[in-house]
Amino acid sequence: MTAGRPRILVVDDEPQILRFLRTSLAANGYDVIEAATAAEALRRAAADAPDAILLDLGLPDGDGKDVVRAIREGSRVPIVVVSARAREAEKIDALDLGADDYVNKPFGMGELLARLRAALRHGLAATATPRSSGPDPCPSIS
Amino acid sequence: MLERAAEIELIDLTPEELLARLAEGKVYAPHLAGRARESFFKPGNLTALRELALRRAAERVDDQLVGYMRAHAIEGPWAAGERILALVGPDGLGPAVVRAANRIADQLRAPFVAVTVEAAGRLPSPAGDASVAEALALAGRLGGRVERLVATDLVDEILRFARKGNFTQIFVGRSRSAWWREALRRSLVGALVRRADGVAIHVVSESRPAPRSGSTAERLEWRRALPYAAGLAAVAGVVGLATIVRDLATTANVAMLFLGAVIFVAVRFGARPALAASVAAFLAYNFFFTEPVYTLNVEHWHDLIALAVFVVVAGVTGTLAGRVRAQALAGRERIAALGTLYDFARRLGAASTLDDLMHAVVLQAHRLVGSPAIALLPDGDDLAERYAWPPDEALGDGDRAAARWALAHAEPAGRGTGTLPSSAWHFRPMRTAKRALGVLCVKADRAPEGDAARTLDAVLDQAAVALERIALEAQAAQAAALAETDRLRSALLSSVSHDLRTPLTAILGAASALRDGGDRLPTAARSDLAATVEEGARRLDRFVANLLDMTRLEAGAFAAKRELVDVADAVEGALGRLSRERAGRSVRRDLPGDLPPVLADAVLLETALVNLLDNAAKHAASAVGVEARAARDRVRIAVWDDGPGVRPEDLPRLFDRFFRAAPSPDGGVGLGLSIAKGFVEAMGGAIAIESPAAQGRGARFTIELPAGAPP
Numbered sequence: 001m002t003a004g005r006p007r008i009l010v011v012d013d014e015p016q017i018l019r020f021l022r023t024s025l026a027a028n029g030y031d032v033i034e035a036a037t038a039a040e041a042l043r044r045a046a047a048d049a050p051d052a053i054l055l056d057l058g059l060p061d062g063d064g065k066d067v068v069r070a071i072r073e074g075s076r077v078p079i080v081v082v083s084a085r086a087r088e089a090e091k092i093d094a095l096d097l098g099a100d101d102y103v104n105k106p107f108g109m110g111e112l113l114a115r116l117r118a119a120l121r122h123g124l125a126a127t128a129t130p131r132s133s134g135p136d137p138c139p140s141i142s
Numbered sequence: 143m144l145e146r147a148a149e150i151e152l153i154d155l156t157p158e159e160l161l162a163r164l165a166e167g168k169v170y171a172p173h174l175a176g177r178a179r180e181s182f183f184k185p186g187n188l189t190a191l192r193e194l195a196l197r198r199a200a201e202r203v204d205d206q207l208v209g210y211m212r213a214h215a216i217e218g219p220w221a222a223g224e225r226i227l228a229l230v231g232p233d234g235l236g237p238a239v240v241r242a243a244n245r246i247a248d249q250l251r252a253p254f255v256a257v258t259v260e261a262a263g264r265l266p267s268p269a270g271d272a273s274v275a276e277a278l279a280l281a282g283r284l285g286g287r288v289e290r291l292v293a294t295d296l297v298d299e300i301l302r303f304a305r306k307g308n309f310t311q312i313f314v315g316r317s318r319s320a321w322w323r324e325a326l327r328r329s330l331v332g333a334l335v336r337r338a339d340g341v342a343i344h345v346v347s348e349s350r351p352a353p354r355s356g357s358t359a360e361r362l363e364w365r366r367a368l369p370y371a372a373g374l375a376a377v378a379g380v381v382g383l384a385t386i387v388r389d390l391a392t393t394a395n396v397a398m399l400f401l402g403a404v405i406f407v408a409v410r411f412g413a414r415p416a417l418a419a420s421v422a423a424f425l426a427y428n429f430f431f432t433e434p435v436y437t438l439n440v441e442h443w444h445d446l447i448a449l450a451v452f453v454v455v456a457g458v459t460g461t462l463a464g465r466v467r468a469q470a471l472a473g474r475e476r477i478a479a480l481g482t483l484y485d486f487a488r489r490l491g492a493a494s495t496l497d498d499l500m501h502a503v504v505l506q507a508h509r510l511v512g513s514p515a516i517a518l519l520p521d522g523d524d525l526a527e528r529y530a531w532p533p534d535e536a537l538g539d540g541d542r543a544a545a546r547w548a549l550a551h552a553e554p555a556g557r558g559t560g561t562l563p564s565s566a567w568h569f570r571p572m573r574t575a576k577r578a579l580g581v582l583c584v585k586a587d588r589a590p591e592g593d594a595a596r597t598l599d600a601v602l603d604q605a606a607v608a609l610e611r612i613a614l615e616a617q618a619a620q621a622a623a624l625a626e627t628d629r630l631r632s633a634l635l636s637s638v639s640h641d642l643r644t645p646l647t648a649i650l651g652a653a654s655a656l657r658d659g660g661d662r663l664p665t666a667a668r669s670d671l672a673a674t675v676e677e678g679a680r681r682l683d684r685f686v687a688n689l690l691d692m693t694r695l696e697a698g699a700f701a702a703k704r705e706l707v708d709v710a711d712a713v714e715g716a717l718g719r720l721s722r723e724r725a726g727r728s729v730r731r732d733l734p735g736d737l738p739p740v741l742a743d744a745v746l747l748e749t750a751l752v753n754l755l756d757n758a759a760k761h762a763a764s765a766v767g768v769e770a771r772a773a774r775d776r777v778r779i780a781v782w783d784d785g786p787g788v789r790p791e792d793l794p795r796l797f798d799r800f801f802r803a804a805p806s807p808d809g810g811v812g813l814g815l816s817i818a819k820g821f822v823e824a825m826g827g828a829i830a831i832e833s834p835a836a837q838g839r840g841a842r843f844t845i846e847l848p849a850g851a852p853p
Contacts, residue, residue: 012650014644014647016645016648016674016677019670019852023652024651024659027655084639104648105646106650107647108650109651109654109655111653119788
């Protein structure tokens with residue numbers, strides 16, 4: 001983890017959404033790295049050590065839930081799912097697989113930033129008192 | 143119009159009479175009549191018309207006559223109109239005979255039928271068979287009907303067929319062979335000429351394919367006696383021969399000669415003439431060759447035994463020959479029944495609607511049973527009459543109950559059965575292994591029996607299979623339509639949720655960031671966010687426009703204008719409408735200055751180009767281009783990109799609604815290309831895709847439109 005600006009990995013296949021997230025996050029003091037596919041998301045999550053991940057579920061080369069599962073095999077980095085899927089079962093699935101929070105599209109930028117801050121706090125707490133394994137830490141309900 | 147008329151009534155006037163009526167003002171008003179007389183009502187025209195009318199009426203009446211004869215099983219010939227029969231034999235003359243018959247049939251506007259007759263129980267030679275097949279195929283091509291007959295007696299069978307079909311002219315080939323063969327062989331032509339009453343026989347010979355003019359045979363009342371006469375002649379011949387050789391041969395050998403003559407008669411003419419010949423032979427043998435000679439007394443025991451053996455052998459031979467003939471006749475009937483079934487099966491195969499099918503079934507049953515027939519099919523809970531022949535036949539309520547019973551139990555009912563036998567009708571189900579699908583009723587005094595019943599059941603079984611086939615086809619079509627509707631609905635739903643949500647997310651997110659951030663945001667970020675809002679709104683607008691366009695295309699609710707459109711204007715307009723994001727990539731334009739305008743609808747063409755350019759920009763790696771070329775009276779406008787191209791398996795569906803070729807870089811709706819295609823076709827143009835376009839990459843869409851006049 002970097003000491004200065006937190007690094008956020010944004011995973012979305014829609015250039016429009018990537019664009020305004022990049023602009024807003026940069027303006028709010030984050031470093032932004034991007035991925036448009038599931039494969040690229042896994043590669044960047046491993047190589048660039050982001051402090052948190054904003055993850056879309058509908059990716060052209062696979063489902064975002066598989067990305068959550070793969071990342072959780074080796075990392076505790078906070079993951080906030082950002083998806084248009086609004087059904088309860090989808091949220092339960094994603095959270096049980098290891099996501100820390102779930103934001104529905106469309107969303108207000110203020111709410112997304114607040115949830116991102118919360119996820120980063122939990123991520124810091126988790127690294128400060130590392131737990132070996134077992135069920136996911138309870139995601140905070142902010 | 144005449145073909146469709148139910149009845150034709152012919153009123154015949156001489157041209158002079160008609161002109162007189164015209165002059166009296168009975169046809170046209172007087173001021174029109176003068177002009178009519180000068181222009182069209184000339185005596186020449188009127189005579190030609192009169193000939194035409196008379197001939198059409200005659201043809202019509204001829205058809206009705208043949209139909210009547212068939213219906214009432216009357217054998218011809220019934221002298222009315224001309225009908226032509228071409229006999230095709232294995233002698234290689236078949237094609238010449240068929241051509242000659244066709245030529246005359248054309249001149250007389252008469253139907254012609256080509257027939258080949260196979261000898262029962264004899265295998266045709268391969269060469270002869272090939273020539274027959276060739277001739278029959280030729281007859282089929284020339285518009286003739288083709289029939290195959292099987293017979294023991296060639297001449298008999300041909301004449302029977304000719305009388306039944308009411309043929310007036312028979313064409314037959316005669317090959318030129320050596321005179322001695324001609325003399326020895328019983329000539330088919332000779333026999334036909336002798337025995338055909340009232341039928342003109344045309345002989346087509348080898349060297350001269352044109353028909354020699356026909357000779358009508360004389361009426362021979364005694365032809366039935368011919369086999370008996372032949373038998374007597376054979377016996378007389380043997381007497382003469384035996385008288386010559388009697389000094390060399392024993393009486394037993396003489397008996398063998400007589401037996402040979404009897405067997406010859408039996409094989410050639412059947413049982414009765416053979417029996418007659420054997421009696422004659424017995425008497426002649428007794429009279430001329432047994433002691434005492436020239437009396438009918440018998441002196442020696444051994445002669446008596448020889449005579450007894452002779453009579454028994456002759457009798458057995460005659461009976462056997464008779465049985466063989468009877469079997470040949472039965473075989474012919476069975477072949478006729480098979481032919482009927484085959485013909486019916488072919489018509490069933492061609493029937494694509496229930497009405498066609500029921501029509502064929504009822505007519506076939508009517509032909510088989512010879513009485514009125516009605517086809518009933520289930521209609522909801524009831525049975526509906528689908529076809530009746532004759533058309534005015536109908537069922538009573540009691541009859542319907544019997545019909546329902548027959549359908550429900552898949553068993554015959556009505557007249558001649560144990561169920562409701564008081565009905566005037568006999569009901570037979572059309573059933574498959576699983577269920578009864580319809581009922582056929584025939585009005586008969588008793589239920590069909592034997593061969594007729596078996597053939598009728600065969601017909602009904604085939605009808606049931608065809609009914610099932612039609613029902614399954616309808617189900618399959620319905621299921622396919624439902625599946626397609628379902629696919630479209632789910633495609634529309636997923637497209638709406640994705641294509642509405644994405645721009646909405648961008649707009650909402652960017653707008654809220656602008657509001658929250660306020661003045662803290664750097665200027666560049668603020669303008670970027672504002673651009674995102676604008677971009678999202680444009681995208682929403684285009685999506686809604688596409689949906690509306692699609693709806694209009696589907697409803698067929700717009701008329702494409704045909705105006706002169708400048709291609710460069712249309713391209714610039716389309717690029718202007720494309721988003722800034724797309725326009726970020728440079729579009730290479732290659733539009734010649736001397737390009738003629740196209741005949742198109744400016745708005746539709748621009749929309750089609752927008753969709754193609756949008757699609758190209760989505761997939762391009764680095765470059766998008768648009769170019770146009772004039773090709774004779776057409777103009778081709780191509781939009782290309784250097785992206786990964788389209789997978790071969792996606793090409794056929796690329797223009798389908800809601801079809802998205804994978805991988806789709808930023809989830810389009812799957813509407814753009816289908817709209818482009820719809821619009822281009824509505825303007826009378828064509829659209830095509832070529833992929834890969836160059837070096838295994840890229841795609842190239844080409845719109846082809848008619849060029850307008852040069853500016």
